[in-house]
Amino acid sequence: MSLRAVGNQNIFEVDVSGLSNPEKAAIYFERAKLVIEHALNDPDERQLAFRGKKFSRAYLCNKVGCGPAVTTQNPRIADLLSNTDRLLAGASETASQTRRLPGQQTAEEKALREQLNDANRQLQVATAEIADLRRKLRECGYREAVLADHGLLPW
Numbered sequence: 001m002s003l004r005a006v007g008n009q010n011i012f013e014v015d016v017s018g019l020s021n022p023e024k025a026a027i028y029f030e031r032a033k034l035v036i037e038h039a040l041n042d043p044d045e046r047q048l049a050f051r052g053k054k055f056s057r058a059y060l061c062n063k064v065g066c067g068p069a070v071t072t073q074n075p076r077i078a079d080l081l082s083n084t085d086r087l088l089a090g091a092s093e094t095a096s097q098t099r100r101l102p103g104q105q106t107a108e109e110k111a112l113r114e115q116l117n118d119a120n121r122q123l124q125v126a127t128a129e130i131a132d133l134r135r136k137l138r139e140c141g142y143r144e145a146v147l148a149d150h151g152l153l154p155w
Helices: 021-041 043-049 057-064 075-098 107-139
Strands: 145-147 151-153
Touching: 021 043, 021 057, 021 075, 043 057, 057 075
Parallel strands: none
Antiparallel strands: 145 151
16 A cells, blocks of 8 residues: 555554555654644644654654654654754754843844944034034124024024
């Protein structure tokens, strides 16, 4: 019996007792894909299926209906499990990297904060220079007139 012969029958209802080892391996792999996909998408199943950063092999064997050796001896299932574990490890690393303590800044935030501080210092210097130039203009006898559309003119 091949996987194509399963047809409309539920993959979990297929009796594997009379199948050859390659046929069993194919059925177990298809079941494992469905079990892992369901566990990733369902929060309740996810809590049962995952142990830390790894997918529980015992959980998979129970759901697929195979022995524990299948998770290591079937190369497709072993690859599927290692990819799932890598996905979980990457997701948890990303989550831990995004969680910060209060007051803790990222490198990007620190760089932006420095740019802001530099801009504020430049603004303070420019404001002081403008005030000094206005003082000098007043000392020379220029009168300041404010024109709404044109700004401040010294006459």
